[in-house]
Amino acid sequence: MKLYETAMTPSCRRVSIFLNELGVDVERVALNVRDGDNLSAEFLAKAVNGKVPMLELDNGETLCESVAICRYFDELYPNELGLFGSTALEKAQVEMWHRVVEFQGLYAGFQAFRNMTGIYNDRERCVAEWGKESKLRVEEFLPTLDKRLAESSYVASDRFTVVDITTYIFIGFCTKALDIDVTGQYPSIAKWFSRVSERKAFQA
Ligand SMILES: N[C@@H](CCC(=O)N[C@@H](CS)C(=O)NCC(=O)O)C(=O)O
Missing domain, CATH: 1.20.1050.10 (Glutathione S-transferase Yfyf (Class Pi); Chain A, domain 2)
Known part of the structure; x- marks a missing residue:
């Protein structure tokens, strides 16, 4: 699994803080969005919204949108934190x-x-x-x-x-x-x- 990110951007920070709360880490691929790394044909073919963060799974499936990525990790690593609510x-x-x-x-x-x-x-x-x-x-x-x-x-x-x-x-x-x-x-x-x-x- 690889998380494509520009680490200090707000949306990528959201996912990183969520992962820190879960105590989970994942391989990162650094992109520079100011330089337009996210506008390359290769990235756009993978990221439906053309933005970071984007998660690429080992089977080639990709997920965009920070909340969707957080939800995926929350389900993948069962925990008692209830970060998306409990009741x-x-x-x-x-x-x-x-x-x-x-x-x-x-x-x-x-x-x-x-x-x-x-x-x-x-x-x-x-x-x-x-x-x-x-x-x-x-x-x-x-x-x-x-x-x-x-x-x-x-x-x-x-x-x-x-x-x-x-x-x-x-x-x-x-x-x-x-x-x-x-x-x-x-x-x-x-x-x-x-x-x-x-x-x-x-x-x-
Ligand atoms: N709704 C998206 C927003 C993603 C977003 O706006 N990402 C910004 C960085 S915070 C980005 O990729 N900017 C570069 C661009 O818009 O070309 C999410 O929550 O993941």
């Missing part, structure tokens, strides 16, 4: 919060960064106005997250789940790529962020 209700809460944080947070953030900076204008049409609007949507979503974390110790449940990994990546992205002082403005997010950052899996 019927918790599984649904994980699914719900994961979608909320991804759609209203992380992907809006990606759209903001990509369209405002034009960083990938060698491969997509960048619309600066859409970037600005996306950043505003991210800023409008943050109070919802802060309210949730004032009421709950973790994002989806009262214990740590995969959604905390996604949210941690999102908050880091807001801070570093979008220049939003999230932890300065939102005390409940700040408390949760510092607690989650202390986990061993987040430090590697």
